[in-house]
Amino acid sequence: MKMKLAVSVAGLGILLGAGPALAHHAFAAEYDANKPIKLTGTVTKVEWTNPHTWFYLDVKDSSGKVTNWGFEMGSPNGLMRQGWTRNSMKPGDEVTVEGSSSKDGSNNVNVKAATLASTGQRLFGASSQPGETPVR
Amino acid sequence: MASVTGAAKRRQASMAAAAMLFVMAGPASAQWLKLPLPGTPRLPDGKPNLTAPAPKTPDGQPDLSGIWQADGNRYLENLAGPGVQVPMQPWAAAVYKERQETLGRDKPQIHCMPHGVPDAMLVPGIPFKLIQTPNELVVLYEEFNVYRQIFTDGRALPNDPNPTWYGYSVGKWEGDTFVVETAGFKDGTWLDNGGYPHTDALHLTERFRRRNFGTMQLDVAIDDSKAYPKPWKSATINFKLMPDTELIEHLCENEKDVPHLVGK
Numbered sequence: 001m002k003m004k005l006a007v008s009v010a011g012l013g014i015l016l017g018a019g020p021a022l023a024h025h026a027f028a029a030e031y032d033a034n035k036p037i038k039l040t041g042t043v044t045k046v047e048w049t050n051p052h053t054w055f056y057l058d059v060k061d062s063s064g065k066v067t068n069w070g071f072e073m074g075s076p077n078g079l080m081r082q083g084w085t086r087n088s089m090k091p092g093d094e095v096t097v098e099g100s101s102s103k104d105g106s107n108n109v110n111v112k113a114a115t116l117a118s119t120g121q122r123l124f125g126a127s128s129q130p131g132e133t134p135v136r
Numbered sequence: 137m138a139s140v141t142g143a144a145k146r147r148q149a150s151m152a153a154a155a156m157l158f159v160m161a162g163p164a165s166a167q168w169l170k171l172p173l174p175g176t177p178r179l180p181d182g183k184p185n186l187t188a189p190a191p192k193t194p195d196g197q198p199d200l201s202g203i204w205q206a207d208g209n210r211y212l213e214n215l216a217g218p219g220v221q222v223p224m225q226p227w228a229a230a231v232y233k234e235r236q237e238t239l240g241r242d243k244p245q246i247h248c249m250p251h252g253v254p255d256a257m258l259v260p261g262i263p264f265k266l267i268q269t270p271n272e273l274v275v276l277y278e279e280f281n282v283y284r285q286i287f288t289d290g291r292a293l294p295n296d297p298n299p300t301w302y303g304y305s306v307g308k309w310e311g312d313t314f315v316v317e318t319a320g321f322k323d324g325t326w327l328d329n330g331g332y333p334h335t336d337a338l339h340l341t342e343r344f345r346r347r348n349f350g351t352m353q354l355d356v357a358i359d360d361s362k363a364y365p366k367p368w369k370s371a372t373i374n375f376k377l378m379p380d381t382e383l384i385e386h387l388c389e390n391e392k393d394v395p396h397l398v399g400k
Contacts, residue, residue, distance in 0.1 A: 026240035026329075029397045049390035051248070051279075072393075077278065077384040078261050080169055103398040 027100075031110040035101035039069060039109065040117075043093045048086045050075050055089060057097070070108045071097055073125040084123055093118060099125065168382045176379055177349055184379035186350025190312075193268065198312050198346050200273065203381060205263045207351070207374040212258045215328040215356070217371035228333050228363040235331030241399030243326055248388030250282055250301040252325030253318065253340060254356050254373065259329075263378050273307055273314070278383045286316050293319050299336050301325060316342040327358065335362040350377045 027033070041057030053073040058066050073079060076086070089095060094117035099109040111125030177188035191199040206212070216222050224232060235242070245251050256277045257264055265276040275284040286305040297304050297320035304320040318340040327334055341357040356370040 026243070026397075026399075029239040029241040029399045030393055047390055050386045051245075051388045051391060052393070054390070054392065070392075074261075075279075075386060077386055080384065081261070081381075102396060103400075104396050106396055108396060 027110065030103060030108075031100040032103050033100050036098065036112075037101045037109055038096065038098050040094065040096040041069065043089055043091050043095055044068060045091060046086075046089055048076050050077070053079055055095075057095060067107060070106075071099065071111050071114070072108060073111045073114075079123075082124055088121075088123060089114070089116065168384070170380055171382070173380050184350070184377075186348070186377060186379065188349040190346040190348055193270075195270070197309050198314070199268050200266045200314060200344055200346050200352065201268045203263045203265045203378040203383065204257075204352055204375040205378055206258050206260045207376040209258070209260055211371050211373055212328060213330040215254065215258070215330070215332060215370045216368060220371075222332065222368050223365055225363055225365060231333045232331055235326070235333075238399035240329060240331060241397045243329075243331065244324060245280075246391070246394060246397065248280065248391055250280065250325055251277075252327045252334070253284075253302065254342065254354065254370065255326055255328050256282075257354070257375070258373065263383060265383050273316075276383060278386050280388055281386055293317060299323075303338070303340070312345055314344040316340075316344070318342070332358075333363055334358070334360045337362045350379070351375065352377075 039057065039059050041059035043055055044058055045056045047054040053076050055071050055073075057069050057071065059069050060066050076084075096115045096117065097109060097111055098113050098115075099111045102108040102110075113122050113124050115122045172182075175191070177185040179185045191201075193199045211217065214220060250256075256262075256279065259279075262277075262279050264278060267274040267276070271287065271289040273286040273288060275286065277283065282302070284302045284305055286307040288307045291306060293306055294304055299320055299322040301322055301324075303318040305316050305318040307314055307316040309315070319338070321334065321336060321338045321340075323333075323335045323338075325334070326332060338358070338360040341359070343355045343357075344352060345354075346352045352375040354370075354373045354375065356373075357367060358364065358370070359367040
């Protein structure tokens with residue numbers, strides 16, 4: 001009986017941890033909320049497009065090797081309603097991203113928050129990170 | 137003396153109005169994101185009065201017009217309510233189980249195809265606009281720029297219609313409740329994000345009630361004997377008004393997730 005309870009509590013934890021799914025695509029089908037990732041790099045491109053905004057950073061690892069990573073956010077519509085504009089982030093800007101790693105091992109990250117080095121402004125990803133209001 | 141005071145008061149009032157306009161209009165780029173819409177009841181500080189009575193049309197019906205979004209995502213994953221199990225035909229149960237187990241990997245929206253009804257209205261932050269006219273109510277769903285027409289001119293649902301993604305809708309008032317009957321769906325959409333399937337036999341009844349200026353409720357009855365042995369009902373879905381704003385274009389032009397959807 002005790003074991004059953006422990007199992008169901010653990011199950012609930014997973015359920016809660018999984019959080020709401022995106023409606024355009026399920027967050028948990030693509031990203032792992034239990035694999036947080038934090039990267040800093042230089043913006044190479046911004047795609048201010050529906051259904052999702054993407055931006056790309058050149059990220060240098062400890063050996064000096066540079067890799068281009070893709071970062072997915074919510075729709076521009078959701079981002080604008082949270083205070084972003086299409087000019088909030090431009091190629092050449094230095095940005096630190098907190099987000100979730102992809103499940104397929106690709107260099108893609110779902111953005112929880114992005115902080116601009118020049119202003120210190122921390123903007124949220126308007127996607128569907130667990131615990132946040134989903135904005136598709 | 138009295139006239140000087142009056143002039144001063146008027147000047148003060150016009151300055152306050154100008155200040156309010158400036159604050160509400162914001163920078164030029166945000167003029168459609170935040171702007172004072174006419175017909176909005178307001179509090180003394182100029183903010184929308186969301187608890188004011190629901191507006192009425194000239195013929196005395198409640199007016200559902202406005203931009204709405206789901207008030208929370210409580211029913212997004214299970215339209216019937218958290219933990220509620222809806223009895224399904226065996227094939228539908230198998231489809232539903234697969235959709236649950238693969239975390240919604242194959243839902244139509246991933247391929248930029250339409251969401252179902254009421255799924256299109258269940259996500260907070262994705263608004264829809266209702267425009268009520270004497271002979272029809274138009275629904276504009278922001279996501280994917282899609283629309284529905286709910287005819288209120290007394291026509292009946294068509295016999296043997298060409299199946300469509302959003303079906304054919306007629307509406308009528310029962311007291312303060314707007315009742316919408318919809319049939320003629322193409323199968324393939326999901327009723328909610330959790331993946332309730334339906335067939336072309338689906339007949340939906342949506343019951344909308346505007347509680348006050350800022351809130352609206354919806355109950356949905358689902359009748360599809362090919363997928364569900366008995367008709368069933370949604371939980372009551374709450375919507376809140378998004379005042380002083382407009383819909384924004386949303387075309388699915390840059391879909392990049394499909395190759396990365398692991399699904400487990």
